Amino acid sequence: MHNYATESDALVPLNRAEDTYRRLKEDLFNFRLLPGDHFSENEIAARMEVSRTPVREALFRLQREGYVSVLPRMGWQVRPLDFEKFDQIYEVRILLEESSLQRLSRKDKVSSIGALMQTWCCPPDLRESNAKTVWMLDEDFHAGLVAAGGNPEIWRIHHDVMERLRIIRRLDFTKPQRVSATYEEHAAILEQIHRGRIGEAQRLLRSHIDASRLEVRKITLSMLYEARLEKSNT
Missing domain, CATH: 1.10.10.10 (Winged helix-like DNA-binding domain superfamily/Winged helix DNA-binding domain)
Structure with missing residues (x-):
């Protein structure tokens, strides 16, 4: 049927x-x-x-x-891309992820982030280079941090927030240097969590997300310019 x-x-x-x-x-x-x-x-x-x-x-x-x-x-x-609105959504995202890290401080950190450390704390020659694969791994990283905090409602809201950002976030890994930076920044965040330095992990997390936010804005505007130029020439 x-x-x-x-x-x-x-x-x-x-x-x-x-x-x-x-x-x-x-x-x-x-x-x-x-x-x-x-x-x-x-x-x-x-x-x-x-x-x-x-x-x-x-x-x-x-x-x-x-x-x-x-x-x-x-x-x-x-609808036009509203970067002011995206900035507001990014701030919500940061608050959700920082809150999850704070909750993680009261949990068994090794078992909670073990799988993430295997993915991100690896030698450069074992890193993924495909942009789409890295984007999916990055989604899993941030969702995994929130899930490790142990609050399903925070995870649900975070999932919805990430969906609203997806139209620009997926562009973050079209530049090779962003892939390398993401591996290094994720590994640094996980290392601080592993050492129990949650405040430092939160600081690194906010800096990491802010850097990504600024980068995807530049890439998006550049791609829009190229797409409009190509369309005007056809």
């Missing part, structure tokens, strides 16, 4: 709606759809060779996530 989602009295297989959502989100993340761009459901449906129903369902989902807006009688628009 198949599961189906309904929209406008039509039946849409859930996998088709999910695939349309995933492809649209990739278009946003890769700046094929640029901030400020206007488009219609018909245009997207024609390009993706699907009906309007899964497109509409995907767009409403992206609207709830804050990526697009619907404009009366004008179709849809990609």
Whole structure:
């Protein structure tokens, strides 16, 4: 028996709606759809060779996530990147991770961060270099620190916060020097936790996240400039 989602009295297989959502989100993340761009459901449906129903369902989902807006009688628009809002979200993220480190001070630190130390405290020749792999490992690192704190609600909120930052955070490892810096900074944070110096670990963590925040802003603006230049030349 198949599961189906309904929209406008039509039946849409859930996998088709999910695939349309995933492809649209990739278009946003890769700046094929640029901030400020206007488009219609018909245009997207024609390009993706699907009906309007899964497109509409995907767009409403992206609207709830804050990526697009619907404009009366004008179709849809990609929402501009709001770096002031991103800065505010980053501050929430830092508070959540610092709080988790404080909770970690009352736990068995070795068992809590053992797996993370195996990944990040390794010789340079054993480090990952693929940008996407390092990004996923970095996500696991920060989620792992929060999980080690032992509060599932903090982990849930942190997960939601990271999802809101993902459109820019995934660009952090497109530069080789950022990969190297991340390994070194993660290892330093873990070393301080292992030694029980939670205050120093918190200081290093905040500095690490701030450096990443500034770097992804520069990379994002550069990629947006290049994407707009390429679009204007086509």
